[in-house]
Amino acid sequence: MSPLRSARTAARSARRAPSPMFRSFSVFNYRVWFVGALVSNVGAWMQATALSWVVLTELTHGDAGAMGITMALQFAPPLLLVSVTGWVADRFDRRRLLILTQSLLMLLGATVGLLILAGVMTLPLMYVFAFVLGLVAAFDNPSRQAFVSDLVDREHAANAVALNSASFNAARMFGPAVAGVVIVAVGTGWVFLVNAATFLAMIVALMVIRTDELVPRVKAPGASRLADGFRYVGRRPDLLVTFVMVFLLGAFGMNFPIFASTMALEFGQTADGYGLLSSILAIGSLAGALLAARRDRARMRLVIIGTGMFAVASTVSAFMPTYWLYAITLMFTGFAVVTTLTTANGYVQTTTDPALRGRVLALYMAILMGGTPVGAPIVGWMAAQFGPRAAILLSSAMVFVAFAIGFGWLVWSGRLHRHATRRFALSIDETRSISVIDPIAPEEFSDEVAGTTPIRIPGGRDR
Numbered sequence: 001m002s003p004l005r006s007a008r009t010a011a012r013s014a015r016r017a018p019s020p021m022f023r024s025f026s027v028f029n030y031r032v033w034f035v036g037a038l039v040s041n042v043g044a045w046m047q048a049t050a051l052s053w054v055v056l057t058e059l060t061h062g063d064a065g066a067m068g069i070t071m072a073l074q075f076a077p078p079l080l081l082v083s084v085t086g087w088v089a090d091r092f093d094r095r096r097l098l099i100l101t102q103s104l105l106m107l108l109g110a111t112v113g114l115l116i117l118a119g120v121m122t123l124p125l126m127y128v129f130a131f132v133l134g135l136v137a138a139f140d141n142p143s144r145q146a147f148v149s150d151l152v153d154r155e156h157a158a159n160a161v162a163l164n165s166a167s168f169n170a171a172r173m174f175g176p177a178v179a180g181v182v183i184v185a186v187g188t189g190w191v192f193l194v195n196a197a198t199f200l201a202m203i204v205a206l207m208v209i210r211t212d213e214l215v216p217r218v219k220a221p222g223a224s225r226l227a228d229g230f231r232y233v234g235r236r237p238d239l240l241v242t243f244v245m246v247f248l249l250g251a252f253g254m255n256f257p258i259f260a261s262t263m264a265l266e267f268g269q270t271a272d273g274y275g276l277l278s279s280i281l282a283i284g285s286l287a288g289a290l291l292a293a294r295r296d297r298a299r300m301r302l303v304i305i306g307t308g309m310f311a312v313a314s315t316v317s318a319f320m321p322t323y324w325l326y327a328i329t330l331m332f333t334g335f336a337v338v339t340t341l342t343t344a345n346g347y348v349q350t351t352t353d354p355a356l357r358g359r360v361l362a363l364y365m366a367i368l369m370g371g372t373p374v375g376a377p378i379v380g381w382m383a384a385q386f387g388p389r390a391a392i393l394l395s396s397a398m399v400f401v402a403f404a405i406g407f408g409w410l411v412w413s414g415r416l417h418r419h420a421t422r423r424f425a426l427s428i429d430e431t432r433s434i435s436v437i438d439p440i441a442p443e444e445f446s447d448e449v450a451g452t453t454p455i456r457i458p459g460g461r462d463r
Contacts, residue, residue, distance in 0.1 A: 021293045024160040029209045030151045036205025038167045040102070043198025045175025046182070047109055049278060050191035051130070052257040053183060053271050054116065059123040064262050064388075066123060068380020071257065074130040075372035077138040078365055086229050086362025089142040090355070094150060095214075099206050101140035106199035108133055113192030141369070142362035149349060149357060150214045158346040162293035165285075165342040172282030180275025229359025232352075238300055239352075239360075241409040242344050243367050245307055245402040249340065251371030252398035253310060255379045256281060259395075260330075262388035267323040280327045284334030289342055298346030304406035306340030311399040318392040341368070 024030045052067055060066045078085065088097065112129050115121045152160045179191050233239045260281070264274040288306075292298075313336050317329035345364070352360045375395075383391040 020159075020296070021290060022163065024152050024156045024163055027152050027156065027213075029213055030156075030160060030163075032205045032208050033147075033151055034163065034167055036202040037164065038171060039201035040198050041168050041171030042175045042178070043109075043195035045172050045278070046179035046191050047195035048257065049176040049179035049275055050183060050188045051126075052261050053179075053274065054121075054188045055123070055126060056261050056265075057271075058188065059121070059126060062265060064258055064380040064383040064391075065377065066380075067258055067261070068255075068376040068378075070127060070130045071255070071376040071380075072373035073127055074134040074137075075369045075376070077131065077134040078141060078362075078369045079367075079371075079373065081135075081138045082362050082366035083227070083230075083359075085138050085142050085366075086359035088139060089146050089358030089362055091358075094143045094147045094358075095206055095209065095211065097143045098140065098147060099203055101136055101143070102199050102202050102206070104136045105133070105140065106196045106203075108136065109192050109199070110196035113189045113196065115189075116192065117187070117189035137369075138366075141365045142358055145345070145349070145361045145365060146358040149354070151209075153215055154350065157350050158296065158298045159293055161298075161346040161349055162289055162295070162342050165338060165345070166289035166293060168289070170282070170286050172285060173279045176275040176278030176282075177272075178275070180270075180272035183271040183275075229356050229363055232356050233360060233363060237409070237413070239348065241406060242300070242303060242347065243364065245303065245406050246341070246344055246364065247367045247371045248398050248402040248405075249307065249310070249337070249371075250368040251375030252379060252395040253314065253337065253402075254368075254372070255376050255391075255395060258376065258380055258383055259388060259392055262383045262391070263326055264323075266388055267326070269323060273323070277327055277330060281330040281334040284331035284336075285338040286334075287331075288335040288338035292339060292342040292346070298343045298350060300347060301410070302343045303340055303347065304403065304410065306336055306343060307399060307403040307406055309336035310340055311396055311403055312336075314392060314396040314399060318389045318396065 025034070051070070055067045055070050056062060056064070108129065112121070112126075115125070148160050148164060149157055182191050182194070233243065256278070260277040261274050264270075264277055267273070269277075295302075310333065313329060313332040317326055317333060320326035320329055348360060348364050349357065375398075379391045379395060382394050
């Protein structure tokens with residue numbers, strides 16, 4: 001082949017290759033998964049919007065405290081069952097487990113919708129369904145997070161996690177707005193039925209996935225124990241700091257259904273105005289997720305920076321005098337929070353021993369979602385007693401605490417120091433080792449795909 005023809009062939013191949021932002025789409029299984037997840041996520045956001053609205057306006061007379069209890073019941077099971085759900089995600093076939101959990105969630109959504117349409121739904125009954133939904137989600141979430149690592153190799157893991165977040169937030173742009181229109185047009189019950197139908201997309205995708213092309217899973221040497229994930233995280237100070245920050249964000253900063261619904265009522269809006277706020281929040285969230293997908297590495301410092309941005313944006317939003325000014329600040333809030341959580345998720349996934357990934361991710365999701373039972377009732381009570389702005393300021397203060405913890409760890413660990421050439425600039429040393437004394441961790445796992453600090457494995461070497 002002539003040099004000119006070779007150059008043309010290489011150019012055509014480069015044009016066909018996915019951009020760095022979408023490089024995981026080169027994998028067939030991930031493409032199928034992404035489409036199924038996108039459709040299912042649209043339905044999930046529609047249901048989340050309808051659930052908050054039906055509790056706030058149909059089952060109570062604007063009681064934000066009742067909505068906080070509903071959220072607490074929904075997110076309590078992941079925290080209570082963290083040991084079991086992570087072990088299940090590591091022990092059993094994740095694809096089959098996801099087919100089961102997605103089918104159960106579809107059945108529950110359809111049941112809630114039919115009860116609302118029949119006019120027999122009550123607040124205590126909604127509490128029961130919220131708890132059962134959380135119970136199934138407790139097993140679904142760690143399996144779904146860890147399954148991404150079964151679809152793509154470690155080189156694409158951080159990108160796949162970021163694209164998952166982009167799918168989640170793209171659905172957030174359309175789901176709440178569509179839910180608001182459907183609620184106004186035909187009622188909340190139909191929103192739950194539409195969500196039940198969207199689960200079919202995920203179930204079909206899981207069945208279409210080529211099982212022979214899944215990445216082989218790493219098995220832990222010796223007996224698989226529930227406590228291994230806790231011990232592993234306990235010996236990783238970087239993960240401990242990440243989990244504490246994520247807990248504070250999940251408990252106080254992530255109560256957007258309470259903030260957006262009560263602020264919508266304060267501005268005289270109805271269900272469609274509330275749904276629009278959630279969609280506007282998703283615009284910034286999607287931007288944050290796509291920018292995270294462009295990065296080849298998930299860095300701890302970006303988790304800390306994103307937390308600080310989140311605290312500032314949330315504080316500013318509490319003082320906005322009009323509906324549209326508040327909506328604009330939500331875009332910056334969404335960008336900051338998704339930058340933080342997508343980077344944190346990617347960091348955990350790509351720096352964790354593959355044999356323990358399910359258990360560590362279960363702990364991560366339990367801390368993120370399990371913080372809601374702690375913070376949501378407090379935030380809901382604050383909104384009911386002192387107004388939504390006071391509740392937002394409370395959450396902002398707690399996010400500032402999370403930022404202080406992360407920044408303090410940078411200083412304490414010796415990674416933050418004065419820049420070598422610029423007098424007033426600071427730099428972060430990302431070459432310092434993180435000591436992990438874990439006898440069950442395979443020696444070959446010390447490679448930091450996320451590009452943060454190398455991990456020192458006893459008997460191994462820093463890489």
